[in-house]
Amino acid sequence: MTSQNSGNRKSRLPEAPATRPAESLKQDILRHVLYSLGRDTERPDRQTVFRALALSLRDRLVEKWIASQRDIYSRSSKRVYYLSLEFLPGPFLRENLIALGLENEAREALTDMGFGLDDVADEEYEPGLGNGGLGRLASCYLDSMATLRLPAYGYGIHYAYGIFYQLIKEGRQVERADNWLRGGTHWEFERSHYVHPVRFYGQVREWVDEQGRLRHSLENATTVMAMACDMFIPGHKNDYVLNMRLWAAKTSREFEFSFFNTGDYIGAVEEKIRDENISMVLYPNDEAPEGKELRLKQQFFLVSATIQDIVRRFRKKGIAWDQLPRKNVIHLNETHPAVAIPELMRILVDEELLTWEEAWYICVRTFAYTNHTVLPEALEVWPEDLFRRLLPRHLQIIHEINRRFLHDVRRQFPNDPNILGRVSLVHEGESRWVRMSHLAIVGSFSVNGVSAHHSEILKESVFHDFYKIFPERFNNKTNGITPRRWLRQCNPTLAWLITEHIGPEWLTDLAQLKKLEPYVNSEGFHRAWMEVRLRNKHKLAEYIRDKNGITVMPESLFDVHVKRFHEYKRQLLNVLHVIALYNRIRSSPGSVTVPRTYIFGGKAAPGYYMAKHIIRLINSVAYTINTDPRVGDLLKVVFLQNYCVTLAERIIPATDLSEQISTAGMEASGTGNMKFALNGAITIGTHDGANIEIMEHVGNENLFLFGLLSHEVNEMRSQGYNPRLFYERDSELREVLDMIAGGFFSPSEPHLFRDVVESLLNHGDRYMVLADFRSYVYRQQDAANAFMDQAAWARMSMLNTSRMGFFSSDRAVDEYAKDIWGVSGV
Ligand code: Z15
Structure with missing residues (x-):
């Protein structure tokens, strides 16, 4: 005990010794409020507290990172370099607190300061340095590499602007720049003294050296510098931390010295700006590259800087x-x-x-x-x-x-x-x-x-x-997802219920979820399970009321379709079915008995005309249905703007039915499908990507598969697929398409959605929407019937969670490590 603590205290109670983790965390937060952020410690606002907490965690991360690097170095381990133009890590605060085992301490420290942890965590703005599945997979894999203690490094680009912020205005997608660095960065270290030159353009000079060898070198190249920005990825409670190194473009020093003589000072500075453009913005095209020169520059920029890093480390050996x-x-x-x-x-x-x-x-x-x-x-x-x-x-x-x-x-x-x-x-x-x-x-x-x-x-x-x-x-x-973010963090109450019954080992060994199976027959567990799920749905309903002004019933079936907008993912098929349900409600009241809330979310590439049109159609259909008094509580349609990791974390734990309905053969895997099933949602999906393996694990009776198989898609195409036949033979489908084409959902612009219908009827329906419509409608009916029996639904839900162990990114990364990389944990 220090002399100060043992000294006389008149006005204040003796403080707890600073060794208590919560207290020492609080001291760190206050220190950062004052010395790093330059704010008054008496009345810091929530954003300031968030930043100070983030900096306090960064301190702990960097210590562990240095120790981890020493381990890798001293063992001379084989290293894995994971190169990706995209990473989509999501907000870091909760994730890092869980990994460091500091959640309770942080809560206590913040309470002490008059703040709630959840409110403070909501201050974080996520880095959107990826488009969708590919970037998010890279981040799940880094999480698992850290948890498995692999000697690995993630390498990417430090885009100044991430994926655009999506607004829905009058039903349309509008893009806003995502200035994620505006508030400063609290998780990363900028290594401004530590840069690599990247050279492009110029001409190849061939020459013969003294030894008579033919040599090649690049002349008159343009040089741009790559500066490292490091972010830390901790393993789960294992004191191990990996580095995600993101390169930012900086003008070259050479250049700074040269332009003084040219006379064209401003022109020279403009050129400098052009160089730094390289890492300015993430290309927002998922699965349809734009083919622009700047994009190829970005690719080479990442590659050249990274290979220099790799070679530098190798040379040291x-x-x-x-x-x-x-x-x-x-x-x-x-x-x-x-x-x-x-x-x-x-x-x-x-x-x-x-x-x-x-x-x-x-x-x-x-x-x-x-x-x-x-x-x-x-x-x-x-x-x-x-x-x-x-x-x-x-x-x-x-x-x-x-x-x-x-x-x-x-x-x-x-x-x-x-x-x-x-x-x-x-x-x-x-x-x-x-x-x-x-x-x-x-x-x-x-x-x-x-x-x-x-x-x-x-x-x-x-x-x-x-x-x-x-x-x-x-x-x-086969892809996997991290159970730390996609169960423990996004669904803490369900995670707690699980841990109460089977202990916490599932967090790093997801196959342990199997141990839940005996409880599916326990009434108490049933009830607790459904209570947690209902509470999650209440929270999402509140969010929807807040953001969209729509009141939805938490007891209704939450039917969710969130992912990038792309024709092959067939959000259009979903909305055709929504319209069919709407028509049934209008023409024969009483025929639809299960109330549903349809939730859509996702971004379209800014130049993707049809995808943006489908977003607009969904919003128009939503408006028509939500304002039709004949529908009442039976059907609500909600489009949540700006789908991102943060929003996914809100939606997934509240989902009953997960839409995974790509044309068979087109979705390479899907990972959203795994996140939903892990959280106890039931899948309605096609025989595509990882849906097939999810079916093999959870059992055919615990999800709803439908539609053509991929070889049937190919056969139907090669035999000359005629979408019009489906239109002519199916009166319910016909009515739906006629309504859209006839302007039912766009009365002031009757032709607004004609192109959407045209793409199906007259341009070949490349994604076989009409061919799969009828079997989708039937399967949706099966899902509704199943939902009516809440006990049976609860059982399916619990069995989904308990059988999803295979889909952990720990399993996936372990397979990469053993079969491809030839590395093991340090
Ligand atoms: C992307 O998000 C995916 C593939 C790509 O080639 C590009 Cl450029 C972006 C997605 C797949 O569509 C999805 O099926 C898969 O689960 C994900 O990558 C991760 O493998």
Whole structure:
């Protein structure tokens, strides 16, 4: 005890010793309020308290991160580099408190200061550095890599503007810039003294050195600097912390010194601004790349800075280059960072002077590639001239990779000359395109899909030729989600109920949820389960009233469709069914007995006309239905604006029915489907992506699958699919489409939604909406009937949760570590 504490106290009660975690946390918060934020500790506002708490946690994270780095270094472990153009971490505060085991302490410290933890946590604005599934998967995987203590690093871009903020104005999506850095950053460290040069444009100079070797170097290149911004990802209560390093573009110093003589001072500064544009904004296109030069620059910017980091760390070891694959694995999240392959080749051949054969041997053993989509428009290609202008040396290297590859293929398949054109890294037609997926496959030792179904499609169709050439490279890693965020954090009351019954081990060993199964027959557990779920629905109903001014019944069936807007995800199929229900209510009152609340959410790419149109249609239908007195409480339709991680955390725990209704064969996996089922929602879905594996785990009787199988989709297409036949044969469907086309939902603009109907009836219905309509309607009826028996529904709900253990990202990452990366925990 200090002398101060033992000294005389007149006016105040003796304070608890500062060693109590809650008290020491409070002292840290106050210290940051004063010294880091420059505010009065007497009356800090909520935002200030949030920032001070975040800084206090960052202190603890950085200590653990340093210790973790020392562990990795001293063991000389093989390192995993996870490269991704997107990360979607969501708000950090609650997550970090849980991981550090400081939730109660924080609550106590804040209460002491007159604040509630939930209110303070709601002050956080999430970094939207990703579009959807792909970016969120990367963040779930970092969480699991940290929890499994893997020697791993996430690498990405520090976009100044993340995914746009979506507003719904008069039913339409309006985009607003997402200035997430406006309030300053409290979780990261900017390493302003620590930068790498990134060089592009210029010309390749070929020359012969004194030893007579042919050399290549880049002249007149433009140089931009990449500055590291580090964020910390803690494992679950294991004192281990990983680094997510995000690069921000900065102008080069050279440049700062040079422009004083030019006379054109302002012009020079403008050029500086152009350089820093590279990391200005995340491209908001999910699965339909825009093909802009700036995007390719972003990709190379991430890759070049990251490879320099990797090479710098490797050099410190002082071992031979051929050891690189034994000490490092570089994972490519989609083809977006695939230019890493020619970049490593360039460093090894042009700078380190290895032979091509030596360098290629190293490269192919270092890279691994995950494919996340089979949509033809999502497979990334770049115009060859653009590539040549921006990255002239890399294009030469790609051509050389291709020449040697095609030479080998020709020898392997002498009787199939057409295969060469199909697998070439450069598509040669009217115009020439660099095919990034072909580059990624040829340059990697592992190629994986993200669900069993998707991985089969890759082998059988999309990459069938490559499967014949490199059968040993292809494998599956079914996606997973982190149970820390997607159960413990977003649904604390359900998490608590689970822990009460089976203990807390499920948090890091999700298969333990199986132990809940005996309780599904316990009446008490039943009741508690449904009470928790109902309370969650009440909270969401309040949020909906707050934001949309719509009153929904918490007892109604919450039917939720939230994800990016894309035609293949078929939000349109859902709304056609909503309209059919509406018509039934109007034409035969009493035929619809289960009250439903439909909840939609999701962003459309700003240039995606049809997706934006469908958002507008949903909002128009919502307005018509919600204001029709004949409908009453039977049907409500809600569109929640700006779907993001924060909003997902509110919606998922309150969902009864989870819509996963993509056209079979088109959704590579889905991960939203897993989040809902883990929280006890029942899936209505197609035989697609991970839905199929969810069915295998939870049991066919505990979800509602419907619709064509992917081979039936293909057959129907190849036999000449005629959507009009479905329209003509199905009077309920016909009525729905006629209403939309006839302006029923847009009386002041009767033709507003004509294009939507046209796309179905006259432009081939590419996503087979009409073909699946009838079986969807039947399955929806099954779901409604099941919901009427609340005890049976509760049982299904509990069985879903208890059987979802397989879908933990810990399982997925463990498979990556063992089967692909060859690493284990430190
Ligand atoms: C994206 O979010 C996904 C795939 C992509 O190729 C791009 Cl560019 C973005 C999604 C898939 O659509 C989804 O099925 C999958 O679950 C997710 O990636 C994660 O693998």
